[in-house]
Amino acid sequence: MIITGEALIGGVAVKGTGSPVRAYNPSLQQPMEPEFHTVDFDQIDQACRLADAAFDTFRALSDEKRAVFLETIGEQIMALGDVLVERVMAETGLPRARIEGERGRTVGQLKLFANLLREGSWNDVRIDKALPDRAPPRPDLRMRMIGLGPVAVFAASNFPLAFSVAGGDTASALAAGCPVVLKAHSAHPGTSELVGRAMVKAVELCGLPAGVFALLTGSGNGIGQELVRHPAIKAVGFTGSRSGGTALMAVAAARPVPIPVYAEMSSINPVFLMPRALAARAEDIAGAFAGSLVLGVGQMCTNPGLVIGVAGPELDRFANAAAQALAGGAACAMLSPGIAGSFQRGVAQLAEHADVKTLALAPQAEGKGAPALFVTSGAAFLSQHALSEEVFGPASLVVACKDMAELRQIAESLEGQLTATLQLDDGDLDEAHKLLPVLERKAGRILANGFPTGVEVCSAMVHGGPFPSTSDGRSTSVGTGAIVRFLRPVSYQNLSQALLPEVLRDNGPAVWRRREGELTRN
Amino acid sequence: MIITGEALIGGVAVKGTGSPVRAYNPSLQQPMEPEFHTVDFDQIDQACRLADAAFDTFRALSDEKRAVFLETIGEQIMALGDVLVERVMAETGLPRARIEGERGRTVGQLKLFANLLREGSWNDVRIDKALPDRAPPRPDLRMRMIGLGPVAVFAASNFPLAFSVAGGDTASALAAGCPVVLKAHSAHPGTSELVGRAMVKAVELCGLPAGVFALLTGSGNGIGQELVRHPAIKAVGFTGSRSGGTALMAVAAARPVPIPVYAEMSSINPVFLMPRALAARAEDIAGAFAGSLVLGVGQMCTNPGLVIGVAGPELDRFANAAAQALAGGAACAMLSPGIAGSFQRGVAQLAEHADVKTLALAPQAEGKGAPALFVTSGAAFLSQHALSEEVFGPASLVVACKDMAELRQIAESLEGQLTATLQLDDGDLDEAHKLLPVLERKAGRILANGFPTGVEVCSAMVHGGPFPSTSDGRSTSVGTGAIVRFLRPVSYQNLSQALLPEVLRDNGPAVWRRREGELTRN
Structure with a gap:
């Protein structure tokens, strides 16, 4: 696969119209081909509108179909083969073993979220049936989680695969049913384009709306802030510096409709x-x-x-x-x-x-x-x-x-x-x-009696913490718990079986649920 | 029980030093006795410091002990008898049946959270045991939820009991192990003092640190903003107007350490x-x-x-x-x-x-x-x-x-x-x-085919929604789901049985937990 230096919007490769950016090989200390270009505000707007338009379709997919999509992304990343590994090495100066390990972690993460979707308890189904004879009568109430909406994800410099284009933020947002508009890190644009193209391929193979994923190229704070300001964006995932994270927090809080920011920023451990x-x-x-x-x-x-x-x-x-x-x-x-x-x-x-x-x-x-x-x-x-x-x-x-x-x-x-x-x-x-x-x-x-480097991707991991280590200590950006960042509960009162979402129906799939507050499989 | 017009700080009744405030009887259209006084910044500081000092002790209580505390609050509210009902009627103009119903709802809410604590799944226990033979070896990882810290709760005008001093925000914060500093609503200060005294009595009866609960009296935006700015406060619960809620959101976001605000503000339904x-x-x-x-x-x-x-x-x-x-x-x-x-x-x-x-x-x-x-x-x-x-x-x-x-x-x-x-x-x-x-x-x-008034207190209720109906659409302020607003996850890696919190030990209580991501009772 060839790196063309383009952004990916609506499933199509497009050149940014702004200032040029190049990757830099820190081992050779020299700039790399090809030239990338910073996207303009119209391109950001287009990516966000397409994500918004794709949201209802994407979140209505069955858990199984979204799981297959995540696995397909992983397969497409592996299919990039050594081209990807070598580009990451060149753009980061990190050794092959680390990059191959990180690629395994990235694909493993996608599989973990696929399994989480199949297990189904992420829906947090709650059913309190009607009590018509109680005084006053209790209505039928059923609850489930849905995605927040399109998520802006900012890729990290230090994990070019596992915390970048198809990294933990992206995997958990997609698992939650949220389209992702990804701001590539300008330190590894070629890596980003390769993985971005793998994701676009997965979107196509799974027959999803092209707006489910977009890759924005370029550098400078302007495009990041414009992205976070866009009305279609409903949450932000970020890994980077304290100054970068707090700047995005301020932009998100100042919006007419404020949105949550999950920024992983700084820690001295x-x-x-x-x-x-x-x-x-x-x-x-x-x-x-x-x-x-x-x-x-x-x-x-x-x-x-x-x-x-x-x-x-x-x-x-x-x-x-x-x-x-x-x-x-x-x-x-x-x-x-x-x-x-x-x-x-x-x-x-x-x-x-x-x-x-x-x-x-x-x-x-x-x-x-x-x-x-x-x-x-x-x-x-x-x-x-x-x-x-x-x-x-x-x-x-x-x-x-x-x-x-x-x-x-x-x-x-x-x-x-x-x-x-x-x-x-x-x-x-x-x-x-x-x-x-x-x-x-x-x-x-x-x-x-250990040391904190090495962050296991599993159910019990918390990679998060009180401010300023993250913007929101109620969350983790690694492990299955990361999905809850992009979910919100919706309750349905007295809806007929025909109108209820499938997961809430009497004969719905056998996922874990709470009946009268008690966990049960049935 | 006599209403003295005082705030309750550290388990002691104290007069505010600021401007006087009186309740107003909207049916008789006349002011009521006694005179209350707005607390000063030193009194706010004292309440917050005591809450901070009480936090570690309070959150370390067993689920059973915290459940008993919540039930004791309910008993003490009922023990106020008709004195409470008549004061609420006088301060709000609402009829007896509504107030008695709301009192029942308030006590029922406290019991619901007590039951939630006894059921135990709120801890969200996750256990991924060590895999020493894997390459690389996996450490033992265990996760649970803990409280965020002291919570500032702002009482609502329209539910003088169920969304006020011992209302849903207070009940869910206390259930989460968070001390509460409560800003009474100036429209029903007498009601607030009565319920506040019932809570102080419950704190005493359960042998808890006095800082677990404080009641602040007075009016004006100044004290609310000072309370939200206090470094010991880690979250805010609010029910009121859009202008009031967004003002607190701005104060919380501008703190050196930003904190979450759960404001239920406005909705046209x-x-x-x-x-x-x-x-x-x-x-x-x-x-x-x-x-x-x-x-x-x-x-x-x-x-x-x-x-x-x-x-x-x-x-x-x-x-x-x-x-x-x-x-x-x-x-x-x-x-x-x-x-x-x-x-x-x-x-x-x-x-x-x-x-x-x-x-x-x-x-x-x-x-x-x-x-x-x-x-x-x-x-x-x-x-x-x-x-x-x-x-x-x-x-x-x-x-x-x-x-x-x-x-x-x-x-x-x-x-x-x-x-x-x-x-x-x-x-x-x-x-x-x-x-x-x-x-x-x-x-x-x-x-x-119903109408939205009437908000059932149960597991499947969502009383929340996207901005501006609330400040944070990821949450509910009614029902058991309200507890998660005041919790954050902590992960423990390779801690010995002796050092682990009891709920995470191998022989810990039989609460629901995830092992390798799978829900189980054992």
């Missing part, structure tokens, strides 16, 4: 080192920590950017071992020159900070990121907000607290996080029990 | 008259419509403020019969002079509108509302947004369309609604099927 665990295995923890920190050149939402322990010889053991493991780390190509530049500025600020000591700082290079580790005191961390800001990349800050009370105080001071990790042994249980309620309030996922 | 039904029983429909319109002096969120049919002799039969039923209606005391004034202004605007004809207009009187019915054309309705604005009270507008296509166009043009109603017979099924997808996108509840 604190790791708490409990005293007994630290005493027993400071070096082991340090080794695993270093491995997690440099994974994907640190370009993970769940990168462990903060480590908190009580000052003393045991924490020194950890710090020394981690510094040793990281100091020899090579500078690796980051996803884009912009990301590398931000990382190096963030590292330089920490290195020059009066209250911060550098533990490890491998030599940086243009467009690359090399591991960096710093240490500060609990008092300094508590008094200076800048020390808790995310440095996206393989850098982390150790906070040496004067005692466990200060460690808990630091936990309490943190902003919302995607994850919080405890390194603990049996003897640390009492301290962990004190910390746990704080961590529950601060994070969407709490880990014991 | 369109009723669609299908041709066959109209031909068969125009007069019957008109009679039932008139009954629904004047219920509670039209002061219902689900009041049928808009009736849409195809112009012709059948619609005239409906209009004439409805006008006849309404014309003799007496002017009844409305909830407050402010509400009566707004109603009369709205009615006068319609009566004077060039494109509107008055069908029935009973004589109005100061502080009262008498039924009013108007008619306009489909073309006029489509071209003038003012005709779709809510007139809160017993007034409705008939829209006479030129054909069914225009009727569908009007459905498509409507803003979000709490309800949409179809009057239909078997011969109308085809037309109803065309209309249904539009109504699903516009409303939270769709009724056939």
